[in-house]
Amino acid sequence: MTTMLPVSEYLLLKSGEKRNLHSSVDYLSELPQEIIVFILSLLKIKEAGRTSVLSSRWRYLWRYMCGLDFDESKLMSQIRWRKVRIECMKAERRRFFRLVKHVTEMHQSQTIDEFKVGFEVYEPHFKSEIESWINFSMKKKVKRLTLDFERAGDGYTRTRGNYTLTTRFLHRYSIHSLTSLCLTAVEVTGLVLDHILSKCPFLEVLHVEVSQSLVNLKVAGPSLKLKRLEILRCKCLENLEISAMNLVSFKYSGPEITKMVLKHVPKLVDLSLACHYACFFVKHSSQFSSCLSKLKTLELDLGVEVSDNQYNFVFC
Secondary structure: OOOOOOHHHHHHHHHHHHHHHOOOOOOHHHOOHHHHHHHHHOOOHHHHHHHHHOOOOOOOHHHHOOEEEEEOHHHHHHHHHOOOOHHHHHHHHHHHHHHHHHHHHHOOOOOOOEEEEEOOOOOOOOHHHHHHHHHHHHHOOOOEEEEEOOOOOOHHHOOOOOEEOOHHHHOOOOOOOOOEEEEEOEEOOHHHHHHHHHHOOOOOEEEEEOOOOOOEEEEEOOOOOOOEEEEEOOOOOOEEEEEOOOOOEEEEEEOOOOEEEEEOOOOOOEEEEEEHHHHHHHHOHHHHHHHHOOOOEEEEEOOOOOOOOOOEEEEO
16 A cells, blocks of 8 residues: 655655765755745645755745645644643644744745635634734735634534624725635625625635624626635525626525525536525526526535525526
8 A cells, every 4th residue: 555645754755865875966955946935835834844954945945935824723623622621722822823923924925826824713812913914915915815713613503703804904905916715704794795806806716604794795796707606604694696797606505595696697507505595496496497507516405494485596
């Protein structure tokens, strides 16, 4: 059976082999800087830091990485599963904050392609830290921004986000470089999302999950580049209207919406519905015959039953 090593461990192993076979030649140091930075971009930030022992030339190149991945959500889930003491959780949180602070302060590249944070943080205790991360990513003209502040193990029990993103805060920055925005356990209103859509002409992916403040959402506009939209577990959502000519994929999982409208979506080929609207869609599938022929993928989660006339779904 073949054993696969993490990239960072493989590089360390190969580096040792090279030194044993050709002690006078350091092949890793001879790689072009662009290739080294590309290799580093495939790693999480902690793994990238480990490669600094490979050679003196690799030592500081992590500072030029175009993708910064601070996703520690799996680690926090494991810690909670082991039921460790609260002091250990606090220590892990302090370690995480120090890591992000160090990397963002030392980073040298003018722009970044991706900035991803996955960790348990709560407002107001960590508001300044959260906003410093957003500030860093915006100043670096980030293209793909992912903020996941959900508490490990909350699953479907969590209804409210752990940080509130406001238009007042966003007005400080130019956000036009965004092509993908994924927010989990971040409170946003329909007005905030409307501001983001209007100021991000290249936005292709929008994911919003666990936001109690989201009640009404309208995704519409002739210039929208949006290709993928996902609205999940926003339990106070009442009205959703989508008119997006370039939309290819739409996923919805959540509560009883008074009315959902999809219109002017000629490119929509992937549709995923869960809970209440999945049941409604099945019972009234004849109403959607015009769109069914265009779909390549239809995913339905029929976990909840509802009455025939309780909700409305309009597909134009």
